[in-house]
Amino acid sequence: MKWSKYFIPTMKVPPKDAETISHKLMFRAGLIQKLASGVYSYLPLGLKVLKNVENIVREEMNKAGGIELLLPALQPANLWKESGRWQKMGKDMITFIDRHGREMLFGPTHEEVIVNIVRQNINSWKQLPILLYQIQTKFRDEIRPRFGVIRAREFLMKDAYSFDIDENGLENSYQKMKETYGKIFTKCGLKFTIREADSGVIGGKFSEEFVAEGECAELEVGHIFKLGIEYSKKMNAVFVDKEGKEKPIVMGCYGIGISRIVASIIEGNNDKNGIIWPFTVSPFHILIVPVNLEENLIRNISEKIYLNLNEKFEVLMDDREESPGVKFSDADLIGIPLWIVVGKKIKNQKVEIKIRKENRFVEVDLENIEKWVFDFTNKIH
Amino acid sequence: MKWSKYFIPTMKVPPKDAETISHKLMFRAGLIQKLASGVYSYLPLGLKVLKNVENIVREEMNKAGGIELLLPALQPANLWKESGRWQKMGKDMITFIDRHGREMLFGPTHEEVIVNIVRQNINSWKQLPILLYQIQTKFRDEIRPRFGVIRAREFLMKDAYSFDIDENGLENSYQKMKETYGKIFTKCGLKFTIREADSGVIGGKFSEEFVAEGECAELEVGHIFKLGIEYSKKMNAVFVDKEGKEKPIVMGCYGIGISRIVASIIEGNNDKNGIIWPFTVSPFHILIVPVNLEENLIRNISEKIYLNLNEKFEVLMDDREESPGVKFSDADLIGIPLWIVVGKKIKNQKVEIKIRKENRFVEVDLENIEKWVFDFTNKIH
Numbered sequence: 001m002k003w004s005k006y007f008i009p010t011m012k013v014p015p016k017d018a019e020t021i022s023h024k025l026m027f028r029a030g031l032i033q034k035l036a037s038g039v040y041s042y043l044p045l046g047l048k049v050l051k052n053v054e055n056i057v058r059e060e061m062n063k064a065g066g067i068e069l070l071l072p073a074l075q076p077a078n079l080w081k082e083s084g085r086w087q088k089m090g091k092d093m094i095t096f097i098d099r100h101g102r103e104m105l106f107g108p109t110h111e112e113v114i115v116n117i118v119r120q121n122i123n124s125w126k127q128l129p130i131l132l133y134q135i136q137t138k139f140r141d142e143i144r145p146r147f148g149v150i151r152a153r154e155f156l157m158k159d160a161y162s163f164d165i166d167e168n169g170l171e172n173s174y175q176k177m178k179e180t181y182g183k184i185f186t187k188c189g190l191k192f193t194i195r196e197a198d199s200g201v202i203g204g205k206f207s208e209e210f211v212a213e214g215e216c217a218e219l220e221v222g223h224i225f226k227l228g229i230e231y232s233k234k235m236n237a238v239f240v241d242k243e244g245k246e247k248p249i250v251m252g253c254y255g256i257g258i259s260r261i262v263a264s265i266i267e268g269n270n271d272k273n274g275i276i277w278p279f280t281v282s283p284f285h286i287l288i289v290p291v292n293l294e295e296n297l298i299r300n301i302s303e304k305i306y307l308n309l310n311e312k313f314e315v316l317m318d319d320r321e322e323s324p325g326v327k328f329s330d331a332d333l334i335g336i337p338l339w340i341v342v343g344k345k346i347k348n349q350k351v352e353i354k355i356r357k358e359n360r361f362v363e364v365d366l367e368n369i370e371k372w373v374f375d376f377t378n379k380i381h
Numbered sequence: 382m383k384w385s386k387y388f389i390p391t392m393k394v395p396p397k398d399a400e401t402i403s404h405k406l407m408f409r410a411g412l413i414q415k416l417a418s419g420v421y422s423y424l425p426l427g428l429k430v431l432k433n434v435e436n437i438v439r440e441e442m443n444k445a446g447g448i449e450l451l452l453p454a455l456q457p458a459n460l461w462k463e464s465g466r467w468q469k470m471g472k473d474m475i476t477f478i479d480r481h482g483r484e485m486l487f488g489p490t491h492e493e494v495i496v497n498i499v500r501q502n503i504n505s506w507k508q509l510p511i512l513l514y515q516i517q518t519k520f521r522d523e524i525r526p527r528f529g530v531i532r533a534r535e536f537l538m539k540d541a542y543s544f545d546i547d548e549n550g551l552e553n554s555y556q557k558m559k560e561t562y563g564k565i566f567t568k569c570g571l572k573f574t575i576r577e578a579d580s581g582v583i584g585g586k587f588s589e590e591f592v593a594e595g596e597c598a599e600l601e602v603g604h605i606f607k608l609g610i611e612y613s614k615k616m617n618a619v620f621v622d623k624e625g626k627e628k629p630i631v632m633g634c635y636g637i638g639i640s641r642i643v644a645s646i647i648e649g650n651n652d653k654n655g656i657i658w659p660f661t662v663s664p665f666h667i668l669i670v671p672v673n674l675e676e677n678l679i680r681n682i683s684e685k686i687y688l689n690l691n692e693k694f695e696v697l698m699d700d701r702e703e704s705p706g707v708k709f710s711d712a713d714l715i716g717i718p719l720w721i722v723v724g725k726k727i728k729n730q731k732v733e734i735k736i737r738k739e740n741r742f743v744e745v746d747l748e749n750i751e752k753w754v755f756d757f758t759n760k761i762h
Contacts, residue, residue: 007448007511009502033498035453036485041498042451050451067388070423070431072416073454073518074535091480099472099522104417106487117414117422121390130388137454137518141480154455 003318010330022266023148029334038145038153048283053261056187057158064180066133071113077103079112092140106139114161119237133160149259156258164250177254181222189278203230214267227251275335276357284316287336291324291343302342384699391711403647404529410715419526419534429664434642437568438539445561447514452494458484460493475522487520495542500618506546514541530640537639545631558635562603570659584611595648608632656716657738665697668717672705672724683723
C-alpha cells in the first residue's frame, strides 16, 4: 500500500476526553474516529488491526473444535422473558418497539438466541458435546462510556457457548477454553492475569476473567463462565441420554472483547513516541521510508524494494512528499514493527532497518533485505 | 471438516412462510434459522457462503482502489438532521432515545457518517479522489419482511462512497464501480441485468440497479448512485482546489447486499433436489461420501482421501452413520459441487466423483483423484 493513496489521518493532539494512553494513541495514529459518546468508526489502520485480532481468535477457536455461526443483533423480547433476564438487564440494554408493536432489543449478549437454536436442533447425547461461537457486534447503552473503545456502546465480541451432557463435560470444555484464551492473548502480544470474578447478569455458578496488564485498570479482555443448567432449565433445552432419560443440557459461555483487545495491546505496547505493534497484529509488517523522493536513486530503489517485499508481507510505503522529520514521527506514532529507511547510504547499496520495539537501526546490504526480514520474523514467531 | 463434528441441521420440510425457492432451500439445507420476522441466524454452512461472498466483494473492491473501514451501526440523530434525512426516512428507520435522552438510530445507510469523516480529514484536491467502503450489518424495520434474507430487517451490506473534485471525476469513479460490480456478480455465479432506477431516500441525480436473474422478482443485489454535491453542500464537505478556491466535494455511493447475494445465487443455481453452489462461493469444495462406514476398506480409504485433499481444498466428509440414501439426499440438498463417493468399486482402486451441476458420475482411479480435482477446478476458473 502506498501512503499517499491510503487514508491515515494522523493527529498531533489527542481528543480532550481521552484519559488513557490507548485512547490517545488510537485517535492520534488514525485508527479510530469518534462519532458519538462511546461510538467509534474504525479507520483503515484500526480495522486492519481489528481484523488481525479477529483472525487470531478465529484460528484458535477453530483449533479448539469451535464451530462458527453468526447470530442477529436484533432479538425479540419474548426470548428474554423466558430466561428471566428481560427485567434484570436494566438500562444497559437498548430496547425498542417495532412498527408492528413488538418489543425488540439489540443484543448485549446471546445466551437466549443460542439456546433457542440448540433446543430446536439438538436432542440426543450423540450430538453432544458441541462448541458454537460467533464474532459479532454487540450493543450496550453504557451509563458512562469511556477510554475509547474499551468501554464503548458498540463493540466487537467473540462469544462462545459450550453444550455438554454433564458436569464433567462442562469442566473439560471450560478448561479447553481457558487454555485457548491463554494462547489467543499471548499470540496478540498481551500479558494477562486470571482471576475469579462476579458472574453478573450472565449468571451461572462460577466465572473467571482475563485481565490485561497495562496502565488502564478497566475490565477485562476475556470472561469465561460455568453456566450449568440455568438457561437450559428455564428455556427447556434438553437431550435424551444413553439410557433414554431426558436431561437439561449443561452449558458454559466464553466471551472475548475483540475491540477491547486492540486497545489493551496498545496499553501494553507503546513508548512516548507512539504505538509499538506486535508483529502478529500489526496493520503492516514493514514500512518503507524513502527519505527524499526527489532523488531518483532513492525513489527507484524504494519502489523496487516495495514491489519485491509486497508479495510476501503487508508493506506500507511512505511515498508522501513530506520531510523526513514528519515521516519519522508519523512512523513512530503508527508503530509498524520494521522500517526500511532508504537514504544516502543507498549509494553504497545499503539501507537502514529500524526495529521499532528496540528503537535501534541496523545497516543492511540492499541484496540482503529480504533474507534479513525473513530471519527476523522467524525469530519472533 | 467431519459432518458428525459439525452442525448442519438439514430439514425435510420448509417453513410455512417460505414463498421463494431460496428461502425454502436456505432453511432446509441448514444455512439459516429464523429468530423473528425478518431476523435470521446464519448457521455454519450459511456463514461460510456469506464469508465467501464477502471476500469476493472485498477482493474486487480493493482491486478497484477501494479503502476499507468500518462505520458504527449506532448513529446520532443530529447528523441526519444536518442532511435533512431525519424526517424523510419514516418508520423504516429504527430510532431510540438513549439513557441520557439523546436521539439515536441504527443506520440503514451511512452517507452522513462517511461525509462527517471526510469533512474532518480531507480539505485539499491533493487528497482526492478517494474511494472508501465498508462491509457491515445494517438495520431496517421493513413493514413486511419476506423471502428470507432477501427482505430482512438485519442484513449485511457493502457500501462504498467515492469523493471527487468534479463531475468528470465522479463519472470515472461511477464507471469503475459499475465495472467492478459486474466482475463481482459474475464471480459469484450470478446472471444480472442493469437498469435505471429510482434513487429514493438516498437521493442524488442518477442511479442504476443490478437485478439478479431468477424466479424471485424482488431484489436488487446492487445499486449505484451519482449523488453529486447534495450531501456535501448540506453538510459542508468542501475542499480547496488547485486555484485555492473552496468547492463542495462531488460524491457517489455504491451498495451491494451481501446477504441478498447469497439468496440470489440459490435462486439461479438449484434443481428439484437442492442447491447447486458455484465453486467460488460453495461452503465446501468437495464432499466425501463413504457409503458404508462399517467396511474397513471404505472407512480407511475415505479417511486417507480426506486427509490428503483437506490440505488443498475445503473438504467435508460425511462420516455419519446414516444410510447411503440419507447421505445422498442431504448431499443434493446442501449442494457441494463435487462429491467423492467411496463404495464397492474401491476394491478395484476406483471411486465415483459426482459433478453436482451436471448430475452425473465419473469413475476415477484412486491415485488420480487429486489430479482430476485440480484439472476440474482449473477448467472452471
